[in-house]
Amino acid sequence: MDDLSRQAGPLISPAPSASRRLGRLNLDVRQDLAPWKQAVFVGASLMSGLAISIAILALAGIAPLTLASELAGVLTTENLRGVLIQAAPLILVGLSASLAFRIGFWNLGIEGQMVFGGIFAAAISIYDVGPPTTRLLLMGAAAALGGALWVLLPVFLKIRFRVNEIIATLLLNYVAMYFLFHLLYGAWQDSKTAFPQSSPFRPFERLTDIGYGVNSGLVIAIAGVLAAGWLIHLSRIGFYTRFISANPRMAKIVGVPVQATTVWIIAASGACAGLAGFVNVASQEGRLTQSYANGYVFSGVLIAFLSRNDPIVVAIVGFLIAVLFITGQTLQVFYQIPFTMVQMIEAIIVMAVASSEFLIRHRIRWIR
Amino acid sequence: MIDFLVNWLANAPVTAVPYALAALGLIVAERSGVLNLTAEGLMLIGALAGAGTSLLFVGHPAVALLVAMAAASIVSLLFAALVVVLRINQVIAGLSVVFFCQGLTGLIGTLAKWQNKQLTGLAPLKIWPLSEIPDIGRIFFMQDPVVYLTILIFFAVNFLLFKTMLGLRIRAVGENPAAADAAGISVALHRILAIVAGSSLIGLAGGYISVVSVKLWVTGMTGGRGWIAVALVVFARWAPRPALAGALLFGCIEALIPHIAAAGIRVPQYLMLMTPYLATIAVMIWVGAKDARGSQEPGALGQPHVREERR
Numbered sequence: 001m002d003d004l005s006r007q008a009g010p011l012i013s014p015a016p017s018a019s020r021r022l023g024r025l026n027l028d029v030r031q032d033l034a035p036w037k038q039a040v041f042v043g044a045s046l047m048s049g050l051a052i053s054i055a056i057l058a059l060a061g062i063a064p065l066t067l068a069s070e071l072a073g074v075l076t077t078e079n080l081r082g083v084l085i086q087a088a089p090l091i092l093v094g095l096s097a098s099l100a101f102r103i104g105f106w107n108l109g110i111e112g113q114m115v116f117g118g119i120f121a122a123a124i125s126i127y128d129v130g131p132p133t134t135r136l137l138l139m140g141a142a143a144a145l146g147g148a149l150w151v152l153l154p155v156f157l158k159i160r161f162r163v164n165e166i167i168a169t170l171l172l173n174y175v176a177m178y179f180l181f182h183l184l185y186g187a188w189q190d191s192k193t194a195f196p197q198s199s200p201f202r203p204f205e206r207l208t209d210i211g212y213g214v215n216s217g218l219v220i221a222i223a224g225v226l227a228a229g230w231l232i233h234l235s236r237i238g239f240y241t242r243f244i245s246a247n248p249r250m251a252k253i254v255g256v257p258v259q260a261t262t263v264w265i266i267a268a269s270g271a272c273a274g275l276a277g278f279v280n281v282a283s284q285e286g287r288l289t290q291s292y293a294n295g296y297v298f299s300g301v302l303i304a305f306l307s308r309n310d311p312i313v314v315a316i317v318g319f320l321i322a323v324l325f326i327t328g329q330t331l332q333v334f335y336q337i338p339f340t341m342v343q344m345i346e347a348i349i350v351m352a353v354a355s356s357e358f359l360i361r362h363r364i365r366w367i368r
Numbered sequence: 369m370i371d372f373l374v375n376w377l378a379n380a381p382v383t384a385v386p387y388a389l390a391a392l393g394l395i396v397a398e399r400s401g402v403l404n405l406t407a408e409g410l411m412l413i414g415a416l417a418g419a420g421t422s423l424l425f426v427g428h429p430a431v432a433l434l435v436a437m438a439a440a441s442i443v444s445l446l447f448a449a450l451v452v453v454l455r456i457n458q459v460i461a462g463l464s465v466v467f468f469c470q471g472l473t474g475l476i477g478t479l480a481k482w483q484n485k486q487l488t489g490l491a492p493l494k495i496w497p498l499s500e501i502p503d504i505g506r507i508f509f510m511q512d513p514v515v516y517l518t519i520l521i522f523f524a525v526n527f528l529l530f531k532t533m534l535g536l537r538i539r540a541v542g543e544n545p546a547a548a549d550a551a552g553i554s555v556a557l558h559r560i561l562a563i564v565a566g567s568s569l570i571g572l573a574g575g576y577i578s579v580v581s582v583k584l585w586v587t588g589m590t591g592g593r594g595w596i597a598v599a600l601v602v603f604a605r606w607a608p609r610p611a612l613a614g615a616l617l618f619g620c621i622e623a624l625i626p627h628i629a630a631a632g633i634r635v636p637q638y639l640m641l642m643t644p645y646l647a648t649i650a651v652m653i654w655v656g657a658k659d660a661r662g663s664q665e666p667g668a669l670g671q672p673h674v675r676e677e678r679r
Binding site: 163362 | 446450460587588598652
């Protein structure tokens with residue numbers, strides 16, 4: 001392609017103009033690019049994104065050296081436990097976003113699904129369903145169900161009424177949040193405190209450590225990674241999903257159950273988000289609170305985007321974002337930097353890495 | 369009962385203005401073929417810039433609103449660079465800009481200690497003698513100046529898009545960028561122009577919320593109004609007139625919430641607060657169930673334009 005256009009160049013030369021004498025920027029579409037060059041572009045973009053973030057933090061009063069020492073502090077053994085606890089919900093929301101994006105559904109309702117996951121799990125605790133031995137299992141199953149049901153609402157609206165899921169899922173986050181407030185300021189409020197929170201879960205309703213400072217929430221997340229990896233890479237539904245996202249019309253023609261596959265994959269996505277809500281209420285908070293789902297929508301998008309929707313990579317990226325979260329919490333406590341800073345850095349990283357796509361797909365040349 | 373109605377309807381324009389301005393700004397940008405999800409973030413930028421200006425320099429609130437417009441326009445250049453120059457997926461770019469703005473405004477607002485500080489606001493403009501008509505005068509002729517300005521902006525947007533050469537070019541770029549490009553119209557230039565111009569209106573919407581309507585800065589104070597505005601544009605099928613009507617409808621719904629509680633009607637408070645979001649979803653269902661003909665959706669909405677790329 002490039003050779004051809006170069007040969008064709010002298011034959012059909014455009015009329016000489018002022019811009020011709022100066023030369024101009026020309027944009028070619030690349031046919032392909034060596035993988036190592038792609039990696040260089042992505043890596044360089046990621047680095048520049050991080051550099052911009054560090055610069056903004058420096059303007060906000062956190063010197064890069066302070067940041068480095070705080071980061072080193074986060075990675076010490078005693079703080080690593082917190083990182084691993086934080087990694088569990090992040091990996092689960094990353095899985096949730098990846099599964100939905102695989103089928104081309106913009107699930108931006110992750111926070112709402114987390115809220116309903118937490119509410120369903122708390123309902124099992126509050127209404128004392130089942131014997132204590134199976135209580136945690138029931139709570140987890142209820143949370144997955146709650147998340148899946150809450151995502152199926154926008155799925156139904158999209159299939160039946162062609163309602164854009166980006167707006168529907170985002171708005172349903174607000175609806176879910178206000179429903180949570182309705183419970184926490186009303187029927188489910190702990191009568192012993194004045195705070196908007198439910199009464200604490202009993203010891204057998206909490207996710208505890210399983211040794212080596214690892215919380216059982218992380219076990220759920222890893223199980224989720226394996227299940228999602230199986231679903232996407234090995235199962236029949238995963239094969240259908242690849243088929244549908246590559247060519248939905250062809251998939252329909254050859255008899256792939258497009259609608260059923262779509263619904264099941266997105267339900268799995270909602271279930272992952274519901275489990276993330278369950279992990280947060282049952283390990284970190286120990287009760288239903290106001291804010292256990294805050295700041296997870298874009299984290300899910302970021303993790304799915306950086307891991308290219310691959311469940312195994314989600315686990316690694318999720319851990320790295322957990323480091324960012326814990327660092328953000330440290331900066332909030334000791335330097336009064338608001339936690340929204342984490343969201344800003346996440347957005348900068350996505351913008352930077354997305355920009356590298358431009359360099360991978362286009363060649364910029366200066367033509368004289 | 370009459371008192372309740374008058375109180376409610378007299379407040380409706382104040383809640384409708386942000387929706388109207390943001391939706392008009394989004395229409396200008398999206399008519400150039402750029403799927404613009406940035407409204408929620410740019411409104412926050414406008415709200416913070418407006419509040420910050422009124423707190424730092426005690427000037428006329430109009431200055432604060434102008435700064436809000438300028439700030440949102442400047443941040444929208446980032447979005448324009450991402451989608452027009454770098455041709456990033458427009459959904460990813462829009463979402464990133466929203467969450468970037470949420471983080472940035474939270475950071476600046478907290479570090480500068482602008483949270484929860486009372487602002488002076490804008491006095492209502494009485495259009496005498498019409499303002500003296502009982503009830504009607506209070507609803508229509510005793511609003512703040514921005515309410516009247518919004519009506520002027522509505523006519524200006526209509527004029528710009530449908531009666532000027534520039535508007536024709538913007539719409540051509542949105543409908544068929546390849547053809548517009550072949551006709552010698554710069555796709556990039558017109559898209560950037562439409563994004564920046566539209567974003568100034570979105571910034572004004574945000575500045576209006578903090579400076580005129582709430583008279584405070586609170587982190588994340590737009591509370592999803594930007595997303596509702598995005599939905600309004602779909603509901604209006606990218607035409608200014610239905611967008612204005614939709615904004616009024618949502619203004620009425622939002623203005624109703626505090627008045628129901630004030631009138632002593634006992635309804636669960638947090639369930640009431642859901643209504644704007646549920647109403648938006650209901651409106652989207654209505655649009656989806658309706659026939660899609662007659663929609664003015666730009667043909668190339670959401671598609672980046674690369675001259676050298678074959679389609």
